[in-house]
Amino acid sequence: MFLDEMLWLYAWYWVSDIEKVKRGSMALKKKAVTGMKDILPREMAVRQRVLSTIRKVYGRFGFTEIETPIVEHLSNLLSKQGGDNEKLIFKVEKRGEKLKEALEKGDFENLSDSGLRYDLTLPLSRFYAENQGSLPSPFKALQIGPVFRADRPQKGRFREFWQCDIDIFGDASYLSEIDLLLAMGTVLQEIGFGEKYPFYIVLNDRAILKAMQSYAGFPEEDFSEISIVLDKEDKIGREGVREELLSLSYTKEQISRYEDCLYLVKGDKEDILKLQEKLGAHLDEEVGKNLYRIMKMVEESGKGAIPLRFDPTLVRGMGYYTGPIFEVRSTLFSGSIGGGGRYDKMVGKFIGVDTPAVGFSIGFERIIGILLEGEENTHSEGKIAYLVEKKVSEEKLSACLSEVMERRARGETVLLTQMNKNKKFQKEKLSSEGYNEFVEIYGD
Numbered sequence: 001m002f003l004d005e006m007l008w009l010y011a012w013y014w015v016s017d018i019e020k021v022k023r024g025s026m027a028l029k030k031k032a033v034t035g036m037k038d039i040l041p042r043e044m045a046v047r048q049r050v051l052s053t054i055r056k057v058y059g060r061f062g063f064t065e066i067e068t069p070i071v072e073h074l075s076n077l078l079s080k081q082g083g084d085n086e087k088l089i090f091k092v093e094k095r096g097e098k099l100k101e102a103l104e105k106g107d108f109e110n111l112s113d114s115g116l117r118y119d120l121t122l123p124l125s126r127f128y129a130e131n132q133g134s135l136p137s138p139f140k141a142l143q144i145g146p147v148f149r150a151d152r153p154q155k156g157r158f159r160e161f162w163q164c165d166i167d168i169f170g171d172a173s174y175l176s177e178i179d180l181l182l183a184m185g186t187v188l189q190e191i192g193f194g195e196k197y198p199f200y201i202v203l204n205d206r207a208i209l210k211a212m213q214s215y216a217g218f219p220e221e222d223f224s225e226i227s228i229v230l231d232k233e234d235k236i237g238r239e240g241v242r243e244e245l246l247s248l249s250y251t252k253e254q255i256s257r258y259e260d261c262l263y264l265v266k267g268d269k270e271d272i273l274k275l276q277e278k279l280g281a282h283l284d285e286e287v288g289k290n291l292y293r294i295m296k297m298v299e300e301s302g303k304g305a306i307p308l309r310f311d312p313t314l315v316r317g318m319g320y321y322t323g324p325i326f327e328v329r330s331t332l333f334s335g336s337i338g339g340g341g342r343y344d345k346m347v348g349k350f351i352g353v354d355t356p357a358v359g360f361s362i363g364f365e366r367i368i369g370i371l372l373e374g375e376e377n378t379h380s381e382g383k384i385a386y387l388v389e390k391k392v393s394e395e396k397l398s399a400c401l402s403e404v405m406e407r408r409a410r411g412e413t414v415l416l417t418q419m420n421k422n423k424k425f426q427k428e429k430l431s432s433e434g435y436n437e438f439v440e441i442y443g444d
Helices: 002-023 041-060 083-088 096-105 121-134 175-190 206-216 220-230 233-247 252-262 270-282 285-301 364-374 394-409 423-432
Strands: 064-066 071-073 091-093 112-116 139-148 160-169 199-205 308-310 324-330 333-342 357-363 383-388 414-418 435-441
Touching: 041 139, 041 160, 041 175, 041 364, 071 121, 121 139, 121 160, 121 357, 160 175, 160 364, 175 199, 175 285, 175 324, 175 333, 175 357, 199 206, 199 285, 206 220, 206 252, 206 270, 206 285, 220 233, 233 252, 252 270, 270 285, 285 308, 285 324, 324 357, 333 364, 357 364, 383 394, 383 423, 394 414, 394 435, 423 435
Parallel strands: 064 139, 199 308, 383 414, 383 435
Antiparallel strands: 071 112, 091 112, 139 160, 160 357, 199 324, 324 333, 333 357
């Protein structure tokens, strides 16, 4: 009886809405779903230009583009790898007999068996686990596509947004981190960041976070809880972090020892070695040396054009990071505009054998937002518009079409459209879209 009532309610609401639309009593909604957005031509032009640059630059670094489905197994999405993002999953309801069976049992916790991906890293790890026999080693992957999080929408944050990820599988050396940082820095420079859009990349290592907490005397089992608090420093300040740690019953002595470590750090790579000396046996010597080498070699090979800073408070929210972590920041945007790190244990959760892996993700939507706010004219090439009056003869129209096709064949961008009554307004709108040459075709 319960199942029949549930199915009847589903059917009633669905049929009721359909009938309202048919009768015209319920207007279709023209606004995009909350947290999603329509993309107008001006923004689309910027997006396509940036995507083209990303593909070209990453291609020069040897990354190969792949693609994964936007729908992922729910068990994978809920595997405690995604941090708070696991609370923001768009779940996909079961279908057919599976849904009927779950409803029949009253098992509302298991009405879904899949969901929309909240990032590209977990699906990529599944992809690599499934296809590694057909892939080179190391494998350098480029993945671009939409991800979904049921977050509260705000400026620069949507429920659907694009990510552009590069990842390297099968290389445990710090050469992978160096290559990722150089690739990321080069992309940012070539899409227009630098003097006009200042950026810098912040680095840390999860092992340094743990060593500092151990040195301070914080319980090892509280690492995740303490890291969440420490990650708030850029929002609530050091004093706010201190107050929150005190409220969680940690002692003033523990907090003071932790802060002593921070006072050593100004952001330079040399600070890594100073901190390593202070932490002593709490930190594996190779961890600090490797992070120092990464920063040194990127600064040298990037000729100082890729700004780097060491920040021992950097946490990164994902639970899958195991080593160096990094984040891209800009003075024009609060929060990060990209980030990543090493995650050597994720592939092992699929195949039982750990595989070295490290990746970097661009906050694509945030970068587009910065570019749109800063660019007065997003069109780098001139475009031509042919405006044709209604009364043009077939002979004249045919000649016009031939001329337009010849120009298109030469690689020019040519719009052919009917001339509006308000020609001045029409040309103003076309000019805002990058059309700077107009050819007007009139009837006899």
